[in-house]
Amino acid sequence: MTIMFNKASPLPVPAAPAPRVLVSGLDAGYPGRPVLRHVDTEIRPFTITAVVGPNGSGKSTLLGVMAGVIRPSAGEITYGGSAAPAFVPQRGAVGDTLPLTVRQTVEMGRWAERGPWRRLTRRDHAAVGTAMERLGITALAARQLGELSGGQRQRALIAQGLAQGSDLLLLDEPTTGLDPEAGERIAVLLTALAADGVTVVQATHDLAAARAADDCLLLQDGRLVSQGRPDVVLTTSALTGIRYPA
Numbered sequence: 001m002t003i004m005f006n007k008a009s010p011l012p013v014p015a016a017p018a019p020r021v022l023v024s025g026l027d028a029g030y031p032g033r034p035v036l037r038h039v040d041t042e043i044r045p046f047t048i049t050a051v052v053g054p055n056g057s058g059k060s061t062l063l064g065v066m067a068g069v070i071r072p073s074a075g076e077i078t079y080g081g082s083a084a085p086a087f088v089p090q091r092g093a094v095g096d097t098l099p100l101t102v103r104q105t106v107e108m109g110r111w112a113e114r115g116p117w118r119r120l121t122r123r124d125h126a127a128v129g130t131a132m133e134r135l136g137i138t139a140l141a142a143r144q145l146g147e148l149s150g151g152q153r154q155r156a157l158i159a160q161g162l163a164q165g166s167d168l169l170l171l172d173e174p175t176t177g178l179d180p181e182a183g184e185r186i187a188v189l190l191t192a193l194a195a196d197g198v199t200v201v202q203a204t205h206d207l208a209a210a211r212a213a214d215d216c217l218l219l220q221d222g223r224l225v226s227q228g229r230p231d232v233v234l235t236t237s238a239l240t241g242i243r244y245p246a
């Protein structure tokens with residue numbers, strides 16, 4: 001007797017989602033100071049990508065290009081989404097002597113859409129309130145930025161980014177200089193944001209944060225020397241090679 005099996009038709013392989021950011025052949029830097037050279041990479045949507053590398057390797061420059069504040073000298077950057085990225089600069093780059101309350105700081109996140117001089121609408125206030133709540137800083141709303149701890153100030157800056165309502169959040173060293181508890185709080189928050197559909201890219205010197213990311217980009221002297229899962233990128237030899245303490 002011959003038993004005939006129906007040949008199973010192959011299951012359709014789900015297509016990988018389009019990258020949220022696609023970087024091809026990118027060169028960028030500053031007048032008279034080329035930094036990034038021939039960078040090719042893509043940022044997967046709804047993930048956390050850690051950009052790592054030694055001081056001066058070009059992490060902030062890459063974020064600046066993705067944020068649209070540094071113009072590439074060659075190559076292309078394309079976005080798989082319509083919302084402009086929200087950029088959260090290094091905490092040290094934001095003067096802590098500015099006479100701004102936490103609420104005013106977060107409200108500045110609405111300026112891109114509203115402009116600095118127009119009154120905020122009810123929708124703007126709702127976005128600001130939601131961002132402050134999400135970051136656990138509602139009770140600090142009336143406090144001056146300069147009176148806050150490093151972790152609180154960092155959360156105010158992330159809330160400002162969130163208030164922009166973008167699904168692409170670019171953060172420059174969000175946990176640098178924070179105590180482990182404050183850093184962990186931010187790490188948990190970024191994970192929750194990614195789960196809610198935000199694509200997160202963070203430049204970081206924090207090895208724990210890099211290891212917890214979905215993807216890592218390792219820069220050295222402006223070149224992307226490795227990219228992929230953290231366990232593949234952050235090998236002992238790679239970390240020794242870039243003079244990170246392993």
Ligand SMILES: Nc1ncnc2c1ncn2[C@@H]1O[C@H](COP(=O)(O)OP(=O)(O)OP(=O)(O)O)[C@@H](O)[C@H]1O
Pocket residue numbers: 030031033035053054055056057058059060061062203
């Ligand atoms: N505004 C600027 N004008 C000229 N050169 C700059 C400017 N900003 C950065 N650079 C230089 O570009 C190079 C890359 O700097 P970048 O800030 O991107 O590195 P990084 O990896 O983020 O460093 P770090 O870990 O210290 O923050 C460095 O050599 C730096 O000195």
